[in-house]
Amino acid sequence: MARGLALGDSGPEVRRLQELLTQRGYPLAVDGDFGEVTRAAVVTYQAQNLDSNGEPLVVDGQAGPDTWWSLTHLRPFLLHPPAIDFTVMPLPELGGSARGRHALEAALGELKAGAGEEGGPGAGPWIRKYLHDLAPEGSPWCAGFVSWCFWQDPGGPPFPYTVSARKLFGELGQRGWAHLSGEPYTPQPGDLVVWARVDADGREDHVGLVHHVAYGVLYTVEGSNGPRVQGFTYVLNRMDRLLGYAQVPGP
Known part of the structure; x- marks a missing residue:
């Protein structure tokens, strides 16, 4: 050695x-x-x-x-990922673009405010805000939540507002910002993470924001993966149906 x-x-x-x-x-x-x-x-x-x-x-x-x-050596399997405080921004040393980190900061603000569904699945003022009049209440709102977070950037929206996870990932891929599953890429704070869910047409695809990666574990902040904006934990080498990641550069 x-x-x-x-x-x-x-x-x-x-x-x-x-x-x-x-x-x-x-x-x-x-x-x-x-x-x-x-x-x-x-x-x-x-x-x-x-x-x-x-x-x-x-x-x-x-x-x-x-x-x-x-x-x-290969990364060992972590049986019990350590708990973290999802309301705290990850350290600067963990990377991420300025725009991505700004979007993540906006997401954490929504999480701390208790944003989520009210009055039924996919309903309420928070969800209407995220859907942006592009889909009716009751629709999946994960991509709308991510779009809303990026649209809070003081430099202006970095991509068109969308409520489709597959469309969003395709848009970022066309710009050269995406990293497909299997590519040697470590996601950073504020990146997008996208999964293929039930239907091949993309109706059930899902997108969230990367909080950070540590010890072989991916921590995310997501909407529409439950009734509220909240944090989730995944073991990186055990993620099913992952489409990939995308990092919005700049400004």
Whole structure:
């Protein structure tokens, strides 16, 4: 195993570290120089992965034995994902675009306000707001919720408002912003996560917002996956019917 590496080191072992980080979805230049960019990648990796005992890695920005082990072994299965406070924004070190993080902040505001259905399934003033007069009450409102969150961006709406998860994912894919399931991509705060649900025509597709990824677990904030806007937890390597992720760049 390579020796411990830290800021200022250089050489073939640093190149190997950079190659492993890139392969695990934390891309950076493979130049053999352990500079600030490499340290930031190590910090992000450590914040999202586990050691050989299934415990969270120490986040110190150094490639010690536990970090090397994690980089060179398959991610262990986490039986009991740690609970988090979904009302708190994820740390900046976990990444995400400015627009995505702004949309996530808007989503957390709705969650804290208790947004959701009132008076029946898919009904009430919150849901009418998310559906934006594009579908009747009673319709799935996950994509409307995500659209509403992004439309709160002070720089203006980054994409057309839609209440269709499949249409939204297609729109972002055409712009080159999507990452299909199976691609080597680690979702970041404010990204969209999209699932195929029941019907092939997309009527039951579902979309939510990524809160963050940590220890092999995806934390999300979603609407229409229950009566209220709320947080959910998924083990990354056990997600069924995942279509992929999308990151809205900018501004």
